[in-house]
Structure formats: C-alpha cells, structure tokens
Amino acid sequence: xxxxxxxxxxxxxxxxxxxxxxxxxxxxxxxxxxxxxxxxxxxxxxxxxxxxxxxxxxxxxxxxxxxxxxxxxxxxxxxxxxxxxxxxxxxxxxxxxxxxxxxxxxxxxxxxxxxxxxxxxxxxxxxxxxxxxxxxxxxxxxxxxxxxxxxxxxxxxxxxxxxxxxxxxxxxxxxxxxxxxxxxxxxxxxxxxxxxxxxxxxxxxxxxxxxxxxxxxxxxxxxxxxxxxxxxxxxxxxxxxxxxxxxxxxxxxxxxxxxxxxxxxxxxxxxxxxxxxxxxxxxxxxxxxxxxxxxxxxxxxxxxxxxxxxxxxxxxxxxxxxxxxxxxxxxxxxxxxxxxxxxxxxxxxxxxxxxxxxxxxxxxxxxxxxxxxxxxxxxxxxxxxxxxxxxxxxxxxxxxxxxxxxxxxxxxxxxxxxxxxxxxxxxxxxxxxxxxxxxxxxxxxxxxxxxxxxxxxxxxxxxxxxxxxxxxxxxxxxxxxxxxxxxxxxxxxxxxxxxxxxxxxxxxxxxxxxxxxxxxxxxxxxxxxxxxxxxxxxxxxxxxxxxxxx
Amino acid sequence: xxxxxxxxxxxxxxxxxxxxxxxxxxxxxxxxxxxxxxxxxxxxxxxxxxxxxxxxxxxxxxxxxxxxxxxxxxxxxxxxxxxxxxxxxxxxxxxxxxxxxxxxxxxxxxxxxxxxxxxxxxxxxxxxxxxxxxxxxxxxxxxxxxxxxxxxxxxxxxxxxxxxxxxxxxxxx
Numbered sequence: 134x135x136x137x138x139x140x141x142x143x144x145x146x147x148x149x150x151x152x153x154x155x156x157x158x159x160x161x162x163x164x165x166x167x168x169x170x171x172x173x174x175x176x177x178x179x180x181x182x183x184x185x186x187x188x189x190x191x192x193x194x195x196x197x198x199x200x201x202x203x204x205x206x207x208x209x210x211x212x213x214x215x216x217x218x219x220x221x222x223x224x225x226x227x228x229x230x231x232x233x234x235x236x237x238x239x240x241x242x243x244x245x246x247x248x249x250x251x252x253x254x255x256x257x258x259x260x261x262x263x264x265x266x267x268x269x270x271x272x273x274x275x276x277x278x279x280x281x282x283x284x285x286x287x288x289x290x291x292x293x294x295x296x297x298x299x300x301x302x303x304x305x306x307x308x309x310x311x312x313x314x315x316x317x318x319x320x321x322x323x324x325x326x327x328x329x330x331x332x333x334x335x336x337x338x339x340x341x342x343x344x345x346x347x348x349x350x351x352x353x354x355x356x357x358x359x360x361x362x363x364x365x366x367x368x369x370x371x372x373x374x375x376x377x378x379x380x381x382x383x384x385x386x387x388x389x390x391x392x393x394x395x396x397x398x399x400x401x402x403x404x405x406x407x408x409x410x411x412x413x414x415x416x417x418x419x420x421x422x423x424x425x426x427x428x429x430x431x432x433x434x435x436x437x438x439x440x441x442x443x444x445x446x447x448x449x450x451x452x453x454x455x456x457x458x459x460x461x462x463x464x465x466x467x468x469x470x471x472x473x474x475x476x477x478x479x480x481x482x483x484x485x486x487x488x489x490x491x492x493x494x495x496x497x498x499x500x501x502x503x504x505x506x507x508x509x510x511x512x513x514x515x516x517x518x519x520x521x522x523x524x525x526x527x528x529x530x531x532x533x534x535x536x537x538x539x540x541x542x543x544x545x546x547x548x549x550x551x552x553x554x555x556x557x558x559x560x561x562x563x564x565x566x567x568x569x570x571x572x573x574x575x576x577x578x579x580x581x582x583x584x585x586x587x588x589x590x591x592x593x594x595x596x597x598x599x600x601x602x603x604x605x606x607x608x609x610x611x612x613x614x615x616x617x618x619x620x621x622x623x624x625x626x627x628x629x630x631x632x633x634x635x636x637x638x639x640x641x642x643x644x645x646x647x648x649x650x651x652x653x654x655x656x657x658x659x660x661x662x663x664x665x666x667x668x669x670x671x672x673x674x675x676x677x678x679x680x681x682x683x
Numbered sequence: 684x685x686x687x688x689x690x691x692x693x694x695x696x697x698x699x700x701x702x703x704x705x706x707x708x709x710x711x712x713x714x715x716x717x718x719x720x721x722x723x724x725x726x727x728x729x730x731x732x733x734x735x736x737x738x739x740x741x742x743x744x745x746x747x748x749x750x751x752x753x754x755x756x757x758x759x760x761x762x763x764x765x766x767x768x769x770x771x772x773x774x775x776x777x778x779x780x781x782x783x784x785x786x787x788x789x790x791x792x793x794x795x796x797x798x799x800x801x802x803x804x805x806x807x808x809x810x811x812x813x814x815x816x817x818x819x820x821x822x823x824x825x826x827x828x829x830x831x832x833x834x835x836x837x838x839x840x841x842x843x844x845x846x847x848x849x850x851x852x853x854x855x856x
Contacts (some may be wrong), residue, residue: 168826171837186801205826286854292825340782341822378729378766380818417729419764422820438763439754454722497784497825504826571783585786589820595763 136408138398140283144275146397150275153564157195159234161185164210165261167337167382168343170502171508173224174209181211181229188231197272200351202263202325203254205504207244212263217599220244229270241256249520250502255483257491258467262351270393273354276557279399281473282361284407291321294366298469300477300650305463307334307425308537309642310488310555313365316459319449320367331360331369331411334430335376335383338422339538340589342569345463347505349383351374352467353390357400357413359466362473364411367459373434374412387415394396421669422539422593426641427460428450429595441641442530442598462567464493483508486556501526508553514550518572519616529574533657537566539586539593539648543579562653567574579658580665586650590592590643602642604635608651608671615662616676618669625662629655697748700741706734707745714749718834721752728767737768765820773808773815775834777846777855782821784828789842793829794818794845800850811828 141556154160163169163178164214181196189388202210207220213234219242222230226242236256247251256262264408265272273279288420299314318327319455333356348356360372376384391413394400402410416434423429424439431453433439454456468490470528472480494517497503501523508517514534518524524530533543551557554564573582591605610633612618632648639645664670697709713730717723727750731742738761747757761767769812779785779793797816801809809817824830827839833849 167792167837168824168839169828171824171839173829204826240774337823338820340786341784341825342820342821343825346823356753379822383818416726418766419725420766421764421819433725434722436722436760438759495825497828498787503784503828538783569783571787571825576788582787586782593820 137403138182138276139405140287140407142234143279143283146271147274147277147280149267150271152645154195154275154399155272157193159190159194160214161194161230161234161338162198162199162212164200164202164208165267166201166262166347167380168201168205168347169208169210169383172208174222176224177209177222177227181231184227184231187228188189188235189263190231194234197266198268199263199264201259202349203259203505203506204244204250204502206502207293210244210263210495211242216246216606218244218246218419247631249522253512253516253521254507255509256507257480257483257493258464258493259351259505260353260471261355262347262505265352265355266353266355270354270388270397273352278354278470281359281470282358282365282399283405284363285362285473285516286405286407291368292367293471294362297322297473297654298366301468301472301479301480302487302557303468303472305462305490306464306468306492306539306567308564310565313461313465313676316449317363319447320369320457320459323450325368325456327456328371329367329369329456330453331364331372332352332366332430332434332453332458332460333372333374333463334425334460336372336418336424336430336464337463337537337567338425338593339378339540339567339569341495341497341535341538341571342567343495344505344568345382346377346383347495348467348493349472350382350386350461351388353383354394354420355395355467355470356387356463357390357682359469360413361400361404361411362460363461363466365409367582369459370410372411373416373453375411375416375418375424375430375434378417379584381545384415396424403418403463421595422589423595423641426643429641430460430627431458438595440595440645441456442554453477464568468507478486485552485554487556490668492565492568496522496570496572499525499529499574499576500572505522509612510554511552513550513552516551517553517570525572525574529576532570532575532577533573533579533582535563535571535573535582535650536569537564537646537649538569539589540564540649541566542640542649543573543582543657544653547655547657562656563651564649576673576675578616578671578673579654579661580612580615580671581673581675583651583654584609584616587612590647594643594647598638598640598644600635600638601640603640604631604644605647607631608648610649615665618665618671622666625655627667688761699710699745700739703716709734710746711749714746719748721756722782723766724752724757726748729759732767737771739769770808774813776815776817776832777850778817778819778822778823778832779805779825780828780832781818782823782828782832784825785821785830788828790829792843793831793841793846797850800847814850829848 211219217238304310429439429441804820
C-alpha cells in the first residue's frame with residue numbers, strides 16, 4: 134500500500150459502509166459459523182438470496198452471512214431487523230422468511246429471544262458475533278473496528294496501553310488465569326536479540342470447548358486488532374496464529390481477514406504511516422493436545438515435535454527462536470479492543486474482585502440449550518445451567534458439570550450456587566480452563582468419565598517425561614479395572630498415590646493436571662467408585678453396557 | 684538450528700518421487716514461500732497431505748532432503764501429530780467425534796455399530812477399501828453432539844441408525 138491509512142480515512146470507510154447499510158430497509162442475517170453450517174445454513178442463505186430477487190426486494194432487503202448467535206442446538210439460526218429470530222430453518226422456508234420481512238413474523242420458525250438464554254448474557258467478546266459479516270473488513274470497521282488499534286498507535290505510548298490492560302484486571306482466558314497486564318509488561322521489558330514475537334494460541338484442544346473457534350469464524354478481525362494492540366504494547370514485530378487444522382472454516386476466514394487487513398495497510402510495514410510494523414502468519418496445528426502448553430506450542434511453530442521444555446526461562450524471556458515471545462489465547466486478545474475503547478476501569482467494574490470481565494462458555498452435554506454463552510464472572514453455575522441453559526432435558530437429574538476439559542474436574546450439585554470465578558473453581562478441585570462446560574445427568578457414570586479423560590491424557594501425553602507417560606497409562610489401567618468390576622480398595626489407594634506423583638513430578642501442565650478428573654470424582658462421587666468395587670455394579674448402567682459390547 | 688548449506692559444498696538438488704506429478708509443484712511452492720529450512724517442516728507436510736491425501740516414505744524423504752532435516756526428524760514429526768496419516772484413506776471417510784459432549788451423548792455406540800457391522804476399529808479401512816473409520820479429539824461442534832464428519836461434511840445429532848444408513852449408501856454401488 135503506497136498511501137498509509139489515516140484515522141480520518143478509517144472513519145471514512147466506516148461512514149461509507151454505514152451509509153451503504155442504511156440504504157436497505159430490512160436485513161436478514163443467516164448464521165454461517167460451523168455449527169449452523171453443518172445444518173446446511175449456506176443452502177438456506179443461498180435460497181433466501183434467490184427469493185429476495187424473485188420477490189423484487191433487492192433494493193430493500195439485505196441478506197448477509199454472519200457469525201455465531203449462540204444457540205447452536207437450534208440451528209440454522211436467522212435473525213432479522215424485525216427483532217424476530219428464526220430457528221431450524223430450511224431452504225424450503227426461504228420464501229416465507231423473505232415474505233415475513235414486510236409482513237407478520239413467521240410463527241412456525243420463531244425462536245423466542247426474550248428468554249434467559251439471550252437476556253442474561255453480557256456480550257463483550259462476542260459483541261460482533263451474529264452481527265457483522267466475518268468475511269468483510271468494511272463491516273467490522275463500521276462496527277468501530279480497528280478504531281482502538283488506530284488510537285493506540287497514533288496517540289498512546291506502549292506503557293499507556295499496558296497500564297490500561299493492567300487496570301482492567303484481565304486474566305489469561307486460556308485456562309491458567311495469569312494477569313495479562315503483567316505478562317505484557319514482562320515481554321515489553323525483555324531485550325530481544327533481533328526481534329520479539331506475539332503468538333495467538335488458537336489450538337483449542339480441550340474436548341468440549343469451541344469458544345475460540347466461534348470467535349475465529351464469527352469475528353476474525355477482532356483477533357487481529359487485539360494482536361496488533363498487544364504487539365505495539367510489547368514491541369513485537371512478527372506474529373503467528375497457531376490454529377487447529379481441524380477448524381478449516383476458521384482458518385479460511387482468518388486467511389481472508391489477514392489479506393484484507395494487509396490490503397488496507399492495517400497490517401504489515403509502517404502501519405498507518407507510523408514506525409510500527411507487524412505481520413501475522415498462520416501456523417496449522419496438527420492435532421496434538423499438548424501443543425496448548427506454551428513451550429510445546431513454540432516447538433511446534435518452529436516445525437518440531439510438540440514437546441514442552443522446563444520453565445524458566447519463560448517464553449517472555451526466551452520463546453520462539455530464542456526471542457522474547459508473548460503468548461495469549463484467542464479470547465484474551467479479543468477482549469483487548471473494547472478495553473482500549475472503553476478504558477480499563479470500565480472493564481474492571483464487571484465481574485468479581487479477582488476475576489474481572491466476562492467469560493465465554495461452551496455449554497454442551499445434557500443441557501437443553503447447547504451453544505455458546507458469554508456471562509459476567511461471578512454468575513452462579515445454577516444460573517448458567519438452569520436459567521440460561523434451560524436445565525436438564527427429559528426431566529432427568531443434574532449430576533455434575535465438567536469444566537476445564539481433561540485438566541479440570543467435575544462439580545457436583547452442592548456447588549451449584551457458587552459464583553463462577555478462577556478462585557472458586559480451583560477451590561472445588563476444577564479449573565476455569567478455556568471455557569468448556571459439559572453438563573452430565575444421571576445417565577453418566579463418573580468412573581467412566583474419569584476413565585475417558587485419563588484415556589485422553591494417556592493418548593495425548595507427548596512421552597518426554599516419565600511420570601506423565603507411564604503414570605497416565607497406569608492410572609488408565611486402574612480405572613479400566615474398576616469399570617470391569619475387578620478392582621479392590623487397594624487400587625483406589627494406588628490411584629491416589631499415582632495422582633500425587635503426577636501432580637508433583639510431571640514436566641508440564643498436561644501431566645500435572647491429568648489427575649484432576651480422577652481426584653474430583655473420587656472426592657464427590659466416592660459412592661460410585663464404591664458401588665463398582667464392592668457390589669460390582671455401575672449405578673448409571675454405563676460400564677456394564679460397554680463391557681457387554683466389547 | 685536452521686543452517687543454510689555451507690557455500691562451496693555440492694548438495695545435489697533432491698528429486699521428487701515422481702517428477703511428472705504436478706502436485707509436487709504445490710509442495711515446492713510452500714517450501715519456497717517459507718524457506719528451505721527445518722521450521723517449514725510441519726507446514727510442508729500439511730501441503731503434502733492436502734495434495735496427496737497421506738504421507739508416504741518417498742514424500743518424507745523428498746521433504747526431509749529439501750528442507751535439510753534428517754529423515755528421522757521428518758518421520759518423528761509425521762508420527763507425533765495425529766493429523767498426519769502414513770496410510771492412504773479409503774474412498775469415503777467417516778470421522779466420529781470423541782469429544783466429551785459427543786462421548787456422553789453416544790459416540791461410543793457409533794463406534795460399536797461400525798465394529799459390529801464391518802469389524803473395523805478407528806484407524807482402519809474396510810477390506811474393500813471403501814470406508815475409513817477415524818476419530819477426532821473434538822470437532823468443536825459440541826452443540827450438535829454426537830457429531831460425525833462424512834467426507835468433510837459435518838453432520839450433527841447422529842444415531843447409530845443414521846450412521847448405518849449413510850454407510851449402506853456408500854457401500855451400494
């Protein structure tokens with residue numbers, strides 16, 4: 134780009150786009166994120182396009198593809214300017230949907246939006262999801278996109294940016310909850326040999342988590358803007374997004390977004406005529422859970438097997454190619470632009486004393502409204518699962534909520550009224566993790582669930598350190614023995630001993646946290662273990678059934 | 684450490700297993716874009732797998748030689764990551780998601796159905812080379828659990844009956 138972009142020009146693009154959008158009296162937004170896409174939403178969108186032409190409404194009605202609206206279980210979702218939302222739409226409904234835009238809402242497809250699922254959420258990270266077209270940068274700019282980045286690089290010093298982030302109290306959304314401002318200032322202070330790097334961890338490996346995928350598919354520019362602000366603050370000049378190869382749509386939209394931002398001079402050399410340069414490249418993960426650990430991720434970006442190494446030195450000092458490296462998760466970066474726009478103090482007002490802001494949860498499992506929800510920290514589990522989630526279907530009983538994936542734990546009914554934040558989840562033996570929340574009812578056997586996660590950790594152990602490689606195998610064998618009704622009380626003692634060993638001697642987070650699902654189920658569902666061992670029965674009837682099919 | 688070959692040493696330019704096959708040009712383009720060095724290994728293997736469907740010994744030898752990394756390292760990377768396959772897949776692929784949400788909503792029953800009807804376990808292909816059964820750690824389609832990917836098309840809320848129907852459809856000529 135020859136002529137650098139200026140703040141005025143950015144505002145001009147936004148104005149032009151807003152004018153353009155105002156020309157249409159009506160709008161129909163069809164979700165084209167992966168959840169609805171697998172319910173053929175692209176076909177629905179194409180049918181609506183044709184129908185608009187057929188009914189001669191091209192000048193009055195705009196049909197666009199947008200990101201995730203949250204209620205994935207009822208897809209494909211369609212929202213209209215008439216504040217009507219439609220669910221489970223098919224291509225055959227297109228004519229009626231288009232006709233309804235100037236008439237009465239279509240009652241047979243109506244999805245109520247006055248319910249807690251929509252009303253109780255507070256959207257910051259997902260504010261553009263379901264609103265902007267993820268494949269058009271102009272739409273993002275019209276929604277105030279890149280204005281925070283523009284202000285940062287033209288008006289603020291790196292120290293001022295870090296100050297706002299520190300003030301906001303934002304903590305890493307990847308799971309561990311390390312204060313983001315602190316991490317940024319460490320990288321900012323580090324002296325590089327040649328240059329510094331900023332990496333986005335988009336290797337959402339936890340089974341049952343799809344928050345990051347949704348942000349990448351619904352609002353990819355939000356991540357780029359967050360990374361640009363971070364890079365300016367810490368002095369990084371090259372960036373990588375480490376994304377899962379299992380998310381082809383997210384990767385495709387990211388590539389499009391990067392190309393668009395480069396073309397407008399918002400990414401690349403001397404951004405907006407300043408001395409700040411930053412380029413972003415994508416690196417595809419290849420299906421290794423351990424690569425969510427930062428040093429393993431760095432090894433993978435370097436083209437090696439994804440094995441972790443001991444820390445220190447931390448990546449902030451010696452990371453990618455031995456240079457100071459900032460690594461944050463997708464959701465962390467996505468929180469940055471609104472923090473800069475509205476100030477750190479604004480963000481710090483949301484949430485609890487030690488956990489600020491909102492958190493996106495992927496609600497799945499035995500719950501009525503499966504999908505994506507964003508709620509303020511400090512909300513109770515009961516509100517998330519029973520109010521927003523709509524409770525347990527088929528009149529069954531709640532048994533546990535699993536958070537944090539294979540590194541987390543199962544939370545029993547007695548803690549349903551506990552406010553959800555980093556500290557409280559840790560206190561009950563789970564972790565916040567990246568935000569997967571899987572609800573289980575009385576059809577799930579907790580021993581089987583513990584075994585499922587141990588089997589996962591065993592398969593995903595990279596094999597570098599022995600406690601993890603051998604320990605997860607032994608623990609999995611013991612759990613299998615219990616589910617076969619062949620175990621004794623001695624085996625439980627052995628499980629506890631091995632848990633302790635893994636926790637204290639493993640090299641990285643994978644091994645250290647692998648015992649969590651076992652320990653939390655032993656703690657809260659000891660009676661289920663007892664039933665397997667003493668009366669050779671599985672109270673949920675899962676183990677016997679699976680044993681028979683083997 | 685990424686080291687360019689020392690000047691003056693005569694390195695023979697590696698030759699792809701089948702120089703006539705135009706797909707190697709795509710692979711070469713990736714290596715050119717990222718630079719012929721070890722850090723480009725994973726991205727290059729992705730390109731090979733995309734072009735050929737799997738990584739065979741010839742491909743690994745060619746990529747290793749082109750990027751100046753030992754064959755052992757290329758093989759190590761190819762086997763470390765689940766996404767890379769060293770065997771050709773069947774005509775159709777059926778990927779069953781084994782994420783937590785899918786697991787508790789019935790993914791094991793889907794695998795049991797395939798084991799019962801066709802005697803294959805994940806990672807195997809039916810004897811006629813028609814269908815490969817695979818598992819995924821998590822597709823991120825947890826809202827649609829249990830989810831299955833039929834030939835790159837994600838389908839949600841799959842029952843064993845539905846899976847059987849799809850497989851029978853593939854099996855009939």
